[in-house]
Amino acid sequence: MNQQRAVGWLHRRAGLGLHPDDLAAAVARGAAAELAAISAPPTELADPWAALELDPQDGGRADAVLAWIGALHGSTQPFQDRRTLLLHGWLVSAIDKVRFPELMVEQIRLFMNNGGDSFPDLLRSITTNPAMLVYLDGRTSTAEAPNENYGRELLELFALGVGHYTEDDVQSAARALTGWIVRREDNLAQFVLRRHDATPQTLLGVAGIDDVDSVISAVVDHERHATFVATRIMREYLGELTGSAASDVIEALRSAYLDGDQRLDPVIVRALELGLEDLGGPHEMGSMVLAPIPWLMICARATGVGLRALQRGGSGAFRDMGQVPLLPPGVAGWPAGVEWLTTSAVVARTRLAATIAEATDQSEPLAIAMSDEDFDLAAQHLGLGDSFTTSTMSAIRSTTDPAARLAIALVSPENLLA
Amino acid sequence: MITISRRRFLALAGGVLATGCTAAREADIVVPSPNDFGTSPTTTSTVPGVVTSVSSTEPAPFGNNVLVLVELRGGNDAINTLPPLTGAYRDLRPTIALPETDLVMSEHFGPHGLHPSLAPLVDLADAGRLATLAGIGFEDPDRSHFVSLDRWARADRMDDGLGWLGRWIDTLPDELPSLGATALGGSGDVLLGAKAPGTVIDGVDAFAFPTLLSNGSMRALGDSPADSSHGSNDPMLAAARRAFVDSVGATEEFDPIADAVRSRVPEREPGDLGPALGAFTTGLAVAAEMILGDVGTRVVSISVNGFDTHSDQLAQHADLLSDLARGLTQFWATLDEVGAADGVLVATTSEFGRRVAENASNGCDHGAAGVSFVMGNSIVPGLSGALDTADLLDGDLRPLIDPRVLMTACLDWLGADVEQIIGQRHDDVPIIA
Numbered sequence: 031m032n033q034q035r036a037v038g039w040l041h042r043r044a045g046l047g048l049h050p051d052d053l054a055a056a057v058a059r060g061a062a063a064e065l066a067a068i069s070a071p072p073t074e075l076a077d078p079w080a081a082l083e084l085d086p087q088d089g090g091r092a093d094a095v096l097a098w099i100g101a102l103h104g105s106t107q108p109f110q111d112r113r114t115l116l117l118h119g120w121l122v123s124a125i126d127k128v129r130f131p132e133l134m135v136e137q138i139r140l141f142m143n144n145g146g147d148s149f150p151d152l153l154r155s156i157t158t159n160p161a162m163l164v165y166l167d168g169r170t171s172t173a174e175a176p177n178e179n180y181g182r183e184l185l186e187l188f189a190l191g192v193g194h195y196t197e198d199d200v201q202s203a204a205r206a207l208t209g210w211i212v213r214r215e216d217n218l219a220q221f222v223l224r225r226h227d228a229t230p231q232t233l234l235g236v237a238g239i240d241d242v243d244s245v246i247s248a249v250v251d252h253e254r255h256a257t258f259v260a261t262r263i264m265r266e267y268l269g270e271l272t273g274s275a276a277s278d279v280i281e282a283l284r285s286a287y288l289d290g291d292q293r294l295d296p297v298i299v300r301a302l303e304l305g306l307e308d309l310g311g312p313h314e315m316g317s318m319v320l321a322p323i324p325w326l327m328i329c330a331r332a333t334g335v336g337l338r339a340l341q342r343g344g345s346g347a348f349r350d351m352g353q354v355p356l357l358p359p360g361v362a363g364w365p366a367g368v369e370w371l372t373t374s375a376v377v378a379r380t381r382l383a384a385t386i387a388e389a390t391d392q393s394e395p396l397a398i399a400m401s402d403e404d405f406d407l408a409a410q411h412l413g414l415g416d417s418f419t420t421s422t423m424s425a426i427r428s429t430t431d432p433a434a435r436l437a438i439a440l441v442s443p444e445n446l447l448a
Numbered sequence: 449m450i451t452i453s454r455r456r457f458l459a460l461a462g463g464v465l466a467t468g469c470t471a472a473r474e475a476d477i478v479v480p481s482p483n484d485f486g487t488s489p490t491t492t493s494t495v496p497g498v499v500t501s502v503s504s505t506e507p508a509p510f511g512n513n514v515l516v517l518v519e520l521r522g523g524n525d526a527i528n529t530l531p532p533l534t535g536a537y538r539d540l541r542p543t544i545a546l547p548e549t550d551l552v553m554s555e556h557f558g559p560h561g562l563h564p565s566l567a568p569l570v571d572l573a574d575a576g577r578l579a580t581l582a583g584i585g586f587e588d589p590d591r592s593h594f595v596s597l598d599r600w601a602r603a604d605r606m607d608d609g610l611g612w613l614g615r616w617i618d619t620l621p622d623e624l625p626s627l628g629a630t631a632l633g634g635s636g637d638v639l640l641g642a643k644a645p646g647t648v649i650d651g652v653d654a655f656a657f658p659t660l661l662s663n664g665s666m667r668a669l670g671d672s673p674a675d676s677s678h679g680s681n682d683p684m685l686a687a688a689r690r691a692f693v694d695s696v697g698a699t700e701e702f703d704p705i706a707d708a709v710r711s712r713v714p715e716r717e718p719g720d721l722g723p724a725l726g727a728f729t730t731g732l733a734v735a736a737e738m739i740l741g742d743v744g745t746r747v748v749s750i751s752v753n754g755f756d757t758h759s760d761q762l763a764q765h766a767d768l769l770s771d772l773a774r775g776l777t778q779f780w781a782t783l784d785e786v787g788a789a790d791g792v793l794v795a796t797t798s799e800f801g802r803r804v805a806e807n808a809s810n811g812c813d814h815g816a817a818g819v820s821f822v823m824g825n826s827i828v829p830g831l832s833g834a835l836d837t838a839d840l841l842d843g844d845l846r847p848l849i850d851p852r853v854l855m856t857a858c859l860d861w862l863g864a865d866v867e868q869i870i871g872q873r874h875d876d877v878p879i880i881a
Binding site for chain 1: 522591592593594595635636645647648649650651654655656657658660661662664665666668669670671682683684685687688689691692694695698699753756758759806807808809810811813814842
């Protein structure tokens, strides 16, 4: 296998890109060893917000986002950080409704700290997570008037998928989950017995459901759940496969989930192994469009451009590209695939690529390769294998301005993909 | 958004054409403010009393009718939009029913009042330019946002993965110009055709390539010869390449439109705390400029998020509807003033209405039938259908008017072959006079 290409693929698909110096070291280790290394649980978990006093008003929102972006930019655990981004777009809450940055940050911390643990346990935790209780209205759901918002999305978007539950199941889940509030004084979740409907419900054919634990157990024991998780991980790491390619992958990932104590990491690792096999062999799986945040990190880390320069690109850039951290557009999270490449989003990414190119130090390996017109080396530095496409080469050669050339490389179709 | 992603992929992988794309973004059209990591839907900066002057642009000669779809995304609460004057409305909504004294009363809405935020629409109704479809919704309703959005985007025809307007665009003999089918905010799913994805524009100010890069360079990323070494049949690579060609074309066309919109928006006086320029107002102002700007626009889809009012809905819903009413009246005034309104039809949509009974969070949950408004100079004005609390379907308003009735009217307006596009005509309610 072409290790240059395979390791580049791995860090683009499942990481946040690497500086060319680090990428060279990773290539020397080889893709299999690199996958094992990056997917091993990190020994130390950093808290991006540890030093911050988050203003509950708008200033705190920007501070919280920036601190997270900073942590991604300097990440030494890109595999885990991508998993956190996945969970943020899967078990969704958004700051426009949650309002308090501290609550959103606490939810992201849950994903960071527990994203590698049992997924059913994560579902239990997220069900009574304060930001989630606000975002999907669990905090106002009572025995007298159960609010079915969370119950529905738990079944539809978090764990089973449309078509595998009934309206009665939605209401049963809602009733069994009544009674949780978020305390005003300290923003912690609390169970209030007198608000809870203790009547045993039947959920997905299981009787005696009356609390968080029994709801989640009924859901994760459902035959469909492992397939749902497998499909979600396939879509995130391998793309929208179809036909027998998809069913084979889903079956393999389903087994990885069930055999791996219902943790996500074995499923992700299995997906990446299958992706690497395809890359070195039939190469039938095709490319994926990078979401804006991973793409931005790949560009910034490959050029050695610091966070401050990214801020000059305008904090509205995240919105314009379509992915604002802490603000997923709706309960289904962010779109995927070609939906990232609207006319508007392509313009926004190009603007940011220009900002990064203009901020790149001329002593950076990528800048040197571009100014030496060693474009194949530049492509390697970005983790793109051995060369740019011929159309990107013609665009690069359409100008002599070094910053413009670098910007074109950063926003090139192949660098928007992984 | 699972179903839509898959559908788009299939449309691409089906090999009809690998396209650029439109996004399932629910971000709104906003006027960006500096230092902004993501503006909440309707509270952007800041312009009172916009769009009062006449465009300097001459109206386009109208050989071709234009359709503007306005999506109230999240599931608009129909029953607070158009509260029934009799029946169980107040009993089922002890907290969030609108006080009777606040309702706007008008003969044009039959046995319903009108949400006070929509008062500006009464003038349009008095002029015979507003139709109200009460109880619009598919048979066998589904309370999932995503299933319902999908059914609306595809006219309940799930076989080809395309939007119903995208199917119409596919039937046109010539490809539409860059801004021919444009989504302002939202997903653009309804515009997705097999031949082209439609253009998505999310804001007025940032839709221009950086000066560092020439349009020629950007175009070269997409339209120079395809390549063998990087998988020339990779649909995502093809889509990304096409996105540059589409984007360069769209920015070139949009530039004067954006200037015109900005010129209508006066600088805000210091200390002026008047209402913000909302997403509907901005989107409809852009739509008006596109129609007047002779850029070949046939359909515009404007989408504004925020209608999923499970909790504390009163103020939020009032603000959204107020922005909608202001946007619609200003849009119509702009076109009317230069005699360009005759060729334009506007219709509002929403994936579903909401539960009639309120929940415990001062809001209400997902429901079934909703309400649509249609605006035009050649429509059958007045009310069709009703919101009837005496005949509920599992606690929801019962669907009385199939959305394909509205789609049939829209397609007739565009001169389309309705049967080819949505299977069969639905003429139960006359909408176009």
